[in-house]
Amino acid sequence: MQTTHFSIDAARSAIQERSTTALALAEKHYARIQKDDGQIGAYLTLCKERALEQADRIDRMAAEGKPLPPLGGVPVAIKDVMSTRGVRTTAGSKSLGHYIPPYDCTAVARMEASGAVVLGKTNCDEFAMGSSNENSAFGPVRNPRDLGRVPGGSSGGSAAAVAADMAVVALGSDTGGSIRQPASFCGVVGLMPTYGRVSRYGLIAFASSLDHIGPLARTVKDAAIVLRTIAGRDPMDATSADVPVPDYVAELDKPVRGLRLGVAKEYFGEGLDDEVRHAVESAVDKLKKLGCEIVPVSLPHTPYAIPTYYLIATAEASSNLARYDGVRYSYRAAGVKSLSEMYRRSRDEGFGAEVKRRIMLGTYALSAGYYDAYYVKAQKVRSLLTRDFEEAFSRVDAIVTPTSPTAAFRLGEKSNDPLAMYLADIYTVTADLAGIPGISIPCGETQEKLPIGLQILGKHFDESTILRVAHAYEQAA
Amino acid sequence: MKVTEKDVAYVADLANLELSAEERTGMVRDLNSILDYIGRLNELDTSNVEPMAQVSDRYGVDESKQGSARFAYASREDIVEGLRKSLPQEVALENAPDADGTFFRVPKVIER
Numbered sequence: 001m002q003t004t005h006f007s008i009d010a011a012r013s014a015i016q017e018r019s020t021t022a023l024a025l026a027e028k029h030y031a032r033i034q035k036d037d038g039q040i041g042a043y044l045t046l047c048k049e050r051a052l053e054q055a056d057r058i059d060r061m062a063a064e065g066k067p068l069p070p071l072g073g074v075p076v077a078i079k080d081v082m083s084t085r086g087v088r089t090t091a092g093s094k095s096l097g098h099y100i101p102p103y104d105c106t107a108v109a110r111m112e113a114s115g116a117v118v119l120g121k122t123n124c125d126e127f128a129m130g131s132s133n134e135n136s137a138f139g140p141v142r143n144p145r146d147l148g149r150v151p152g153g154s155s156g157g158s159a160a161a162v163a164a165d166m167a168v169v170a171l172g173s174d175t176g177g178s179i180r181q182p183a184s185f186c187g188v189v190g191l192m193p194t195y196g197r198v199s200r201y202g203l204i205a206f207a208s209s210l211d212h213i214g215p216l217a218r219t220v221k222d223a224a225i226v227l228r229t230i231a232g233r234d235p236m237d238a239t240s241a242d243v244p245v246p247d248y249v250a251e252l253d254k255p256v257r258g259l260r261l262g263v264a265k266e267y268f269g270e271g272l273d274d275e276v277r278h279a280v281e282s283a284v285d286k287l288k289k290l291g292c293e294i295v296p297v298s299l300p301h302t303p304y305a306i307p308t309y310y311l312i313a314t315a316e317a318s319s320n321l322a323r324y325d326g327v328r329y330s331y332r333a334a335g336v337k338s339l340s341e342m343y344r345r346s347r348d349e350g351f352g353a354e355v356k357r358r359i360m361l362g363t364y365a366l367s368a369g370y371y372d373a374y375y376v377k378a379q380k381v382r383s384l385l386t387r388d389f390e391e392a393f394s395r396v397d398a399i400v401t402p403t404s405p406t407a408a409f410r411l412g413e414k415s416n417d418p419l420a421m422y423l424a425d426i427y428t429v430t431a432d433l434a435g436i437p438g439i440s441i442p443c444g445e446t447q448e449k450l451p452i453g454l455q456i457l458g459k460h461f462d463e464s465t466i467l468r469v470a471h472a473y474e475q476a477a
Numbered sequence: 478m479k480v481t482e483k484d485v486a487y488v489a490d491l492a493n494l495e496l497s498a499e500e501r502t503g504m505v506r507d508l509n510s511i512l513d514y515i516g517r518l519n520e521l522d523t524s525n526v527e528p529m530a531q532v533s534d535r536y537g538v539d540e541s542k543q544g545s546a547r548f549a550y551a552s553r554e555d556i557v558e559g560l561r562k563s564l565p566q567e568v569a570l571e572n573a574p575d576a577d578g579t580f581f582r583v584p585k586v587i588e589r
Contacts, residue, residue, distance in 0.1 A: 102568045195532040241537030242550035307515040329572035339586045348495035363492040379528030435532030460536040
């Protein structure tokens with residue numbers, strides 16, 4: 001088996017210089033998927049025809065000596081919550097098992113316009129609800145580093161595909177940690193941009209005020225290239241921000257000396273695995289040696305982030321998922337006699353246990369008599385959590401934390417205890433609630449050779465700084 | 478605030494979920510366990526805190542502007558098919574579980 005381990009620039013240059021072709025590179029990736037994905041389960045759908053057509057277009061450009069766009073011929077994977085015209089998009093749910101979108105997600109369209117070759121759609125927790133990828137209606141994904149363990153979730157397929165060299169980069173989505181936590185578990189880079197930085201148009205909605213699209217990659221530079229490609233205002237998403245997109249790649253090599261990095265004690269408390277703690281502390285030491293100033297900061301409301309998140313996210317989900325009614329494009333139960341029975345049975349048969357649990361929790365939190373006590377209360381605490389970051393960022397340029405309290409856990413280990421599963425997101429949900437960007441990069445391994453992730457959080461629209469810190473650490477490590 | 482079987486039946490009804498007897502029992506257990514944990518929010522006095530519904534009304538906008546002026550960039554002319562063409566009818570019906578070429582078909586709505 002020839003290698004499929006390329007960076008974006010290496011792949012693009014090889015095609016540009018004609019030492020390989022986009023077609024050959026795509027075929028090599030499909031051969032790798034054919035060989036390895038049976039045991040990993042990263043992909044749900046392959047779109048070979050679409051991929052080879054795009055590869056051919058890139059190869060013709062290269063043959064004519066035209067400069068290739070930044071992702072020219074680069075094989076990529078797309079989490080199956082992003083709509084792809086003509087290619088089945090399931091969101092990991094039986095309710096969308098046969099859904100073929102009539103249009104493309106903006107982020108996917110921008111990747112392709114920049115030359116990317118979309119190999120296929122990756123497995124995920126149903127409607128991106130989960131932290132282990134065990135909630136997919138199409139079976140779990142296994143961690144390429146240890147097949148007995150979960151890849152994290154909900155972008156488990158995207159993280160696994162990148163970790164196992166079955167794609168150069170992938171797109172994932174992050175609502176409570178769903179890019180960063182699987183990146184951490186699989187030993188890759190995962191970037192959640194600022195809310196509004198990347199258009200959500202064509203992303204199957206989970207919680208609209210918390211959903212973000214971002215890259216999973218093997219290097220920080222590749223993540224920066226992808227972000228530069230997909231970021232920016234899109235008239236199709238009213239919440240996409242009208243903020244200029246800097247050249248994230250050009251900014252990577254700016255010095256980190258003198259940057260002030262915050263360390264919050266709330267992220268190093270009870271529940272943090274000792275091996276993870278040591279790895280993250282060593283990473284902080286390394287950043288200090290690189291010239292960063294380490295500053296203690298406090299984010300006092302952190303213990304309230306999980307309950308806040310699980311009220312807001314489920315409330316928004318209960319509303320967003322009302323559209324799966326069995327009428328227009330989602331699963332319809334057979335043999336129903338009335339409209340009401342059709343709705344209820346279609347949803348009951350189409351949704352998995354975790355999705356139903358969240359719809360129930362969200363509906364409960366929004367229902368008469370509980371709205372103020374739960375939903376509005378959570379929105380108020382969301383303000384407090386955001387204020388914590390504002391205060392901290394008045395003194396520091398970025399904040400470093402563990403991405404997850406543990407390395408990858410075993411399949412089945414938490415699947416019968418929803419609350420234990422929710423706590424896997426304890427270090428990631430706050431950034432989603434505040435809308436700030438965060439990146440997870442590998443920072444060592446446990447004794448069992450499981451990857452550990454370092455999370456770097458930044459100010460709104462300041463992805464440049466966290467990418468720069470991540471890049472400096474990666475180069476030094 | 479303890480969730481009962483009756484609450485679960487009521488909420489399932491609001492959410493248009495059927496739920497088997499077994500699912501209802503599990504839901505009572507899970508919702509109570511989660512809501513018990515969520516109860517810790519009551520430790521916080523939030524009487525003078527504004528609720529936050531969105532990130533995009535504060536960040537990435539011109540804070541010197543007020544109200545809808547902040548989002549002037551997101552408004553557009555009210556033109557039919559101003560952003561994109563509407564889906565042709567046959568495309569809109571392609572994913573339907575049941576359609577007759579013109580309409581989505583559903584079971585009888587009104588009994589008489």
